[in-house]
Amino acid sequence: MFRATIPAFEESVVRELLVNALVHRPYTQRGDIYLILDPEKLEVVNPGRLPLGVTPKNILHASRRRNDGLARAFQDLKLMEREGSGFDLMYERLLASGRGSPTTSEGTDSVHVVVPRRILHPGVIHFLAEADRKFALSQREKIALGLLAPTEGLLAVELADLLELNAPSEAGRWIDRLIHLGLVHAAGRSKATRYFVPPDLLKEAGLDQKTTLKRLAPHRLKALILEDLERYPGSPISAIHRRIGSEISNRAIKRALDGMIDIGHLVKVGNNRWTTYHLASSIDQPTSDGR
Numbered sequence: 270m271f272r273a274t275i276p277a278f279e280e281s282v283v284r285e286l287l288v289n290a291l292v293h294r295p296y297t298q299r300g301d302i303y304l305i306l307d308p309e310k311l312e313v314v315n316p317g318r319l320p321l322g323v324t325p326k327n328i329l330h331a332s333r334r335r336n337d338g339l340a341r342a343f344q345d346l347k348l349m350e351r352e353g354s355g356f357d358l359m360y361e362r363l364l365a366s367g368r369g370s371p372t373t374s375e376g377t378d379s380v381h382v383v384v385p386r387r388i389l390h391p392g393v394i395h396f397l398a399e400a401d402r403k404f405a406l407s408q409r410e411k412i413a414l415g416l417l418a419p420t421e422g423l424l425a426v427e428l429a430d431l432l433e434l435n436a437p438s439e440a441g442r443w444i445d446r447l448i449h450l451g452l453v454h455a456a457g458r459s460k461a462t463r464y465f466v467p468p469d470l471l472k473e474a475g476l477d478q479k480t481t482l483k484r485l486a487p488h489r490l491k492a493l494i495l496e497d498l499e500r501y502p503g504s505p506i507s508a509i510h511r512r513i514g515s516e517i518s519n520r521a522i523k524r525a526l527d528g529m530i531d532i533g534h535l536v537k538v539g540n541n542r543w544t545t546y547h548l549a550s551s552i553d554q555p556t557s558d559g560r
Contacts, residue, residue, distance in 0.1 A: 273394055275366050277386050278311050282359050286382060288349045289356075290315045292340050300379075309387060315380045325373040329356050329433045359384070361408050364415025367393040370431075390419040396474035404450055413443040414466070417453060418476060422465030424521070437462070461487060461524065490517065490525050495534065495548070503538070503545045 290302045290313050300316025319325075320333035334340050343349035350358055360370050367388040374381045388394075396418055400406060406414065416431050417423060425437035434440060437460050444464060447453040452470065456463050466476075493513045498504060501512070510522050526546060529535040536547045 273398070275388065275394065278384065279362050279366065282362050282384060283311070284348065285350065285355045285359055286311070286313045286384065288343055289313075289382075292343055292349065293320065293335050295335060298378075309385065311384045311386065313382045315382075317378060317380065318375055319380055325375060327433050328373050329360065357408055357412070360412045361415070364412060365394065365397050367391050367419075370416075390476065392475040393418050396470070396476065399474075400452055404452070407446075409443045410447055413440070414447055414452060417444075417464055418466050418471070418474070420465070422463045424460065424518075425462040425464065426460050426520070427518075428464055440464075457487065487525065490521065491529055491534075494522070494525055494529065498535070498546060498548050502547050502551050505543075505545050509546065 287302075287304075294300075294302065294315050295317035298317055302316070303312075303314040305312040305314065319328070320335050323331045323333050340349065349355070356371070363370055363384065367390045369385045369389060371385075372383045374383075393415060397406075397411060397415055400414060401411065413428070413432065416428065423431070425440060428440050428444075429435075429437040432440060432443060444453055448455055448464075452466065453464055454467050456465075490513075494509060497509055497513050501508065504512075506519070506522060506526065509526075510517070510519055513522075526535060526537075530537055533549055536549050538545050538547060
C-alpha cells in the first residue's frame, strides 16, 4: 500500500551539486562547469582541483571555503546548506531514495561528481521513511542506516570506510542510537564487529535476500579454513578464498588466517605473492640434532 513518487534526480541534490560547483571552483583559472546527463547518471565536472586538505576520501567531512564572499551570498539566499553539510544532504537523499551514494574523483585539473539515477533497492525507501517517522532519525543516522539496509551487514572497518572515518571506533556516533532503537544489531568485537539490520526488519521491508556466507561467524570461518587446508595443504590465500566461498571478503579470510597463525593452528611459508598456508601439525618439526 506504500507509494512514493521518486524523481529521476531530486531538486535538492541537483541544486547542491550546482551550488558546490559554483562556490568551490577556482576563479583564477579559465574553464567551464559541465553537466553531463545520461540515462544512468548525472555528472558535474568542475575546473580545477579540490581545495587544499579536501580529497575524494574525506569530502563527506572536510570543508574548506575557497570563495568566502560567494559562499555567504548563496547561504543568505537560502541556496546553499551550511558549511560542510552539502555532501551530507546528497548522501542522505540518494540513500533514502534507494540509490547508491555520490562518487567523487579528481582528474588532472578537474573534479568529477557522479550521482546515480537507478534505484537499486526500492525497499530501502519505505524502510527509511518508516524508521524516520517513528524515531525522528538524524541525518547521520539516516546515512548509516541507508548504507546498512541493502547489505547483509558491514564490518566496522567497512562501515568506517564508507563513512570516510579515520577509525572504526568513530562510527559510534553514527549508529549507537540505531543500536539502542533496535534498528541495527552488532556482533563481534573491535574491527571485527559486524553491524547489520535485523532480518525481521529486512523481511518486513522486502529487503531480505538469499542467505550467503557474508555473515559467517568467525569461528565457523576458521573451521572452514582448517577443513580446507587439511584437504589442500600448502595453499595460497587466493585458492582458499575460491574454495570456501568468494562471497566472503578477502580481508575477513586474511584476518582469520593471521589469527590462527598467532595461536599456533597454522604456519605461513614464503612471502608476499608466494605465501602458502599449512596446518601446524603437518609441518615437520626439527629434531634435537637440527635435522
